[in-house]
Amino acid sequence: MKKRPDDDAITVLSILLILLVIIVSSIFLITILTPHHDSVPHGLVASAILQSGDSIRLIDDPIGYPSDTHEISGFTMTSKEGPDQTIGSIQLSVSPLIGDLAIDMDRTSIGFTFNGKETFLTQKKRSPLNPGEWAIISRYGALPLGSANDDDILHAGETFDVLIVLPAPLHRSDHFILTITPYRGMPLPIRRTVPPRITGVTQLPN
Incomplete structure (x- = not known):
């Protein structure tokens, strides 16, 4: 069966979407896991404090x-x-x-x-x-x-x-x-x- 040009376009688009998801997920993980050295806690530590403060x-x-x-x-x-x-x-x-x-x-x-x-x-x-x-x-x-x-x-x-x-x-x-x-x-x-x-x-x- 002959491969159509549309198939190549769909494959490239799928790869780009997968790469975009990986990049966004990586940025999100870095944001919540990286410590911030100021007076206000961030990320997972901040969430834990808000949940267990009482x-x-x-x-x-x-x-x-x-x-x-x-x-x-x-x-x-x-x-x-x-x-x-x-x-x-x-x-x-x-x-x-x-x-x-x-x-x-x-x-x-x-x-x-x-x-x-x-x-x-x-x-x-x-x-x-x-x-x-x-x-x-x-x-x-x-x-x-x-x-x-x-x-x-x-x-x-x-x-x-x-x-x-x-x-x-x-x-x-x-x-x-x-x-x-x-x-x-x-x-x-x-x-x-x-x-x-x-x-x-x-x-x-x-």
Whole structure:
């Protein structure tokens, strides 16, 4: 059977269409997978953050440090000096809820409520920490990963230790609330009461 010129034209058009699909697909994959080094996450990371932003959880009980503690994990603190036996700073550990992917801690807010008044705290990247400020002081991952990235995106399997310098010292039997709210997420309220005995490292159980 004799080949018609139209057959050659159809074959060339099919090849061009296939090449076009491959090029567009490649550009799309590069766009969503390539990291962007600015303050706003992009691509798959951004999608994961938007989907899992309401799924932060507390790991173990927070611990309180006396007001006269001036350095923790390399962070110098300028806590307000209070009477003996007061808590000036709190350390806690957070992780994404099991099954979720990523939480942007740079867009996460932390509120401190005491005596009916809520104060929103300010994130710091480096020492020193002043009253009303908080920082990520360590990052680590669960086995078998073992270690965490050095960015402020809390990924699945990672845990961040957060140090908070309180706006004012807490006394024995004081009630307070720390509220961690991921961007576009549900708040995680942490309600605690200062125990009758304050030590160098005071556990703050539920």
